[in-house]
Amino acid sequence: MKQIISVFTFSAILFTACTGSSNKTDEQTAANMDMQHAEEGQLHENGEAMHQHDQEMGNAMEHDMDSTMIIVQDSKSTALVLDAYLKIKNALVEDDDKAAARAGKDLVNAFDNIDESSVSPEKMGELKDIVDDARENADHISESQGNIEHQREHFDMLSTDVNDMISIAGADRSLYRIFCPMYNNHEGAYWLSESRDIKNPFFGSKMSDCGEVSSKIVVE
Amino acid sequence: MRRLRVIALIAIIVVAGIQFIPFKRNVSKEIPSSDFILHYDPTEEVSDVLKTSCYNCHSNNTIYPWYSKIQPIGLYLEGHIDKGKENLNFSEFGTYSARRQKNKLTSMIDQIKEDRMPLPAYTFIHHDAKLSVEDKKEVTGFLESLKDSISFN
Numbered sequence: 001m002k003q004i005i006s007v008f009t010f011s012a013i014l015f016t017a018c019t020g021s022s023n024k025t026d027e028q029t030a031a032n033m034d035m036q037h038a039e040e041g042q043l044h045e046n047g048e049a050m051h052q053h054d055q056e057m058g059n060a061m062e063h064d065m066d067s068t069m070i071i072v073q074d075s076k077s078t079a080l081v082l083d084a085y086l087k088i089k090n091a092l093v094e095d096d097d098k099a100a101a102r103a104g105k106d107l108v109n110a111f112d113n114i115d116e117s118s119v120s121p122e123k124m125g126e127l128k129d130i131v132d133d134a135r136e137n138a139d140h141i142s143e144s145q146g147n148i149e150h151q152r153e154h155f156d157m158l159s160t161d162v163n164d165m166i167s168i169a170g171a172d173r174s175l176y177r178i179f180c181p182m183y184n185n186h187e188g189a190y191w192l193s194e195s196r197d198i199k200n201p202f203f204g205s206k207m208s209d210c211g212e213v214s215s216k217i218v219v220e
Numbered sequence: 221m222r223r224l225r226v227i228a229l230i231a232i233i234v235v236a237g238i239q240f241i242p243f244k245r246n247v248s249k250e251i252p253s254s255d256f257i258l259h260y261d262p263t264e265e266v267s268d269v270l271k272t273s274c275y276n277c278h279s280n281n282t283i284y285p286w287y288s289k290i291q292p293i294g295l296y297l298e299g300h301i302d303k304g305k306e307n308l309n310f311s312e313f314g315t316y317s318a319r320r321q322k323n324k325l326t327s328m329i330d331q332i333k334e335d336r337m338p339l340p341a342y343t344f345i346h347h348d349a350k351l352s353v354e355d356k357k358e359v360t361g362f363l364e365s366l367k368d369s370i371s372f373n
Binding site: 129130132136153161 | 327
């Protein structure tokens with residue numbers, strides 16, 4: 001019993017970890033109190049609390065399952081771009097500006113593999129805009145070794161570009177689009193990941209578990 | 221001792237010599253229709269700030285200081301201007317894609333708010349280019365509203 005409750009307490013803390021507001025401590029205190037009650041054997045009260053937690057957890061999981069599914073066409077042409085993009089993402093998760101800069105350089109080169117004329121004529125112009133913008137962002141990341149916050153600013157814009165790019169040019173793998181509500185002074189930002197595990201590239205080790213899956217991108 | 225004199229003499233000749241090499245100047249007589257101020261018509265205050273604090277390195281028209289005619293100082297300035305224009309050129313802003321415009325506005329706002337731009341080395345010499353708290357508020361307010369008005373997709 002105690003173990004179960006600790007798990008819920010832990011998850012309650014996890015849930016609040018992202019909000020970063022003052023009610024964080026309140027909720028944590030409440031969760032701690034639940035545990036105390038359990039230790040005192042007040043099962044009735046605690047049972048109710050647990051029921052509530054149960055529902056919250058259930059909702060959260062449902063929400064996760066319900067995250068929108070986005071289907072993109074199967075294409076090998078974006079594979080190298082995605083490899084390099086994910087390498088940058090993982091470097092930023094690890095707070096490694098040098099590795100991010102190296103991967104940024106790979107990404108600049110990888111964009112040469114995107115053939116803009118391979119998509120429908122009405123999408124061609126848009127794809128070109130996306131690739132030009134993304135290449136510039138990758139270039140900034142590669143040149144900003146020693147300034148990881150600047151790399152992250154460009155990674156934010158780059159993530160939008162890569163997301164929009166695969167919606168036109170396709171992908172060779174499933175991806176998750178994850179939302180961090182806190183980045184950009186709480187304006188929020190998205191990133192793409194190869195897995196649904198939350199490892200935040202915008203904050204790195206400072207707040208690695210901030211974020212939630214907003215959609216799953218599936219290859220047709 | 222004699223060798224030193226020779227070295228000094230050569231240095232003088234080289235420095236004197238490079239004064240005569242013609243270097244390109246970032247000056248254009250025309251203001252294109254893609255120019256940021258012309259295109260978006262901000263208030264006079266905002267236009268003045270942009271012209272004084274940004275346009276010298278981020279447009280096709282630099283108002284050069286007298287010492288820019290002395291080499292290698294002029295060369296050093298030219299390098300800065302090239303890099304500045306590559307990242308953001310107000311003269312060509314209207315030709316950027318909506319995506320790039322929006323991203324540039326985001327970067328401008330961040331850099332102004334965090335005092336990363338104009339460069340400290342620039343405001344050290346050009347005191348009038350330093351942005352006051354009001355200047356920053358005025359300019360970023362305008363850039364924010366412009367950013368919100370641009371959408372792509």
